[in-house]
Amino acid sequence: MTTLPPTERRNPATADIDLLPTLDLLRAVNAADAEVPATVARALPVLAEAVDAAVAALRGGGRVHYAGAGSSGRYAVxxxxxxxxxxxLEPGRFTAHLAGGAGALARAVEGAEDSEPDGRSALAEVEAGDVVLGLAASGRTPYVAGALAAARGAGATAVLVSCNPQAPLADLADLHICTDTGPEVVTGSTRMKAGSAQKLVLHSFSTAVMVRLGRTWSNLMTEVAATNAKLVGRKLTILTQATGADEETCRAALRATGGELKPALVVLLTGATPTAARVALRAADGVVRAALAELARRP
Known part of the structure; x- marks a missing residue:
């Protein structure tokens, strides 16, 4: 008999879940959810390797690709x-590939995950120097197998994100980020614990990559795209939080830099001209702390 992955096994703790009062049912779900962060914590050393690989790829002009089916693929999108x-972040630097295409975001296309050729085709443009994260809770999804095989064939770094320590697809990956969440509250419903673990992995991965690339100063966004009123206000708030300057001073700095947050931040923190701030940022690959250090060294 085929051995079931942990995510497909029955959970003895919830065998009577359909008999529970509503509050107790919710407590059972909540108790299971509470197990997830610890499983992610155990995977952090491998996750750190994946982050460093992605940072190197993006700094070298490469890209990061996510590939997944069903809930895993939707979280990636x-x-x-x-x-x-x-x-x-510029378009095309992080790309998510979902089995079944855009239509699978709102409507399940369950058969799409069974096509290994579709996974290969989705990653046909992957190049050496890219990083590909294949997400499969069970660790055996054919679509993800195709994506990882395409990555390996192109010389890209292949990373598997699964909830199965014995994932068959691990052999196709350079790194295996495994969050062993075990059986679900409802058997096989991997949008639950497994899905929560994958979301935590993705959020941690992409956030760490952005921080390492200098897309923050301290814990503040420095390249937020002001595409609506909320985000326009956020730029001003970030400047006031970072510099302690009043709102009018921050508005003036933004006007002087054409609305660009990073140069405005450098101007306010150093007293440099907008032109000098931009020159320092270019020399520092856009990293604010490095630009500040460069300006501090100048006579």
Whole structure:
């Protein structure tokens, strides 16, 4: 008999879940959810390797790709979509590939995950120097197998994100980020504990990559794209929080830099001209702390 992955096994702790009063049912779900952060914590050393590989790829002109099916793929699409407005990331640097295409975001296309050729095709443009994260809770999804095989074939770094310590796809990956969440509250419903673990991994991964690339100063966004009123206000708030200057001074700095947050921040922190701030930022690959250090060294 085929050995089931942990995510597909029955959970003895919830065998009577359909008999529980509503509050107790919710407590059972909550108790299971509370186990997830510890599983992610155990995977952090490997996750750190994946972050460093992605930072090197992006600094070298490469790209990061997510590939997944079902819930895993949807989480990947959501995570990648947030990076442009939050960190000003250029289009195409982080790309999510979902089995079944865009239509699978709102409607399940369950058969799409069974096609290894589709996974290979989705990653046909991957190049050496890129990083590919394949997400599969069970660690055996054919679509993800195809994506990882394409990554390996192109000389890219292949990373598997799974909840199965014995994942068959681990052999196709250079790194295996494993969060062993065990059986679900409802058997096989991997949008639950497994899905929560994958979301935590993705959020941690992409956030750490952006921080390492200098897309923050301290814990403040420095390349937020002001595409709506809320984000326009956030730019001003960030400047006041970072510098202690009043709002009018921060508005003036933004006007002087054409609305660009990073140069405005450097101007306010150092007293440099907008031109000098931009020159220092270019020399520092856009990293604010490095630009500040460079300006501090100048006579």
């Amino acid at each position: 959501l995570d990648a979509a947030e990076l442009a407005p939050t960190y000003g």
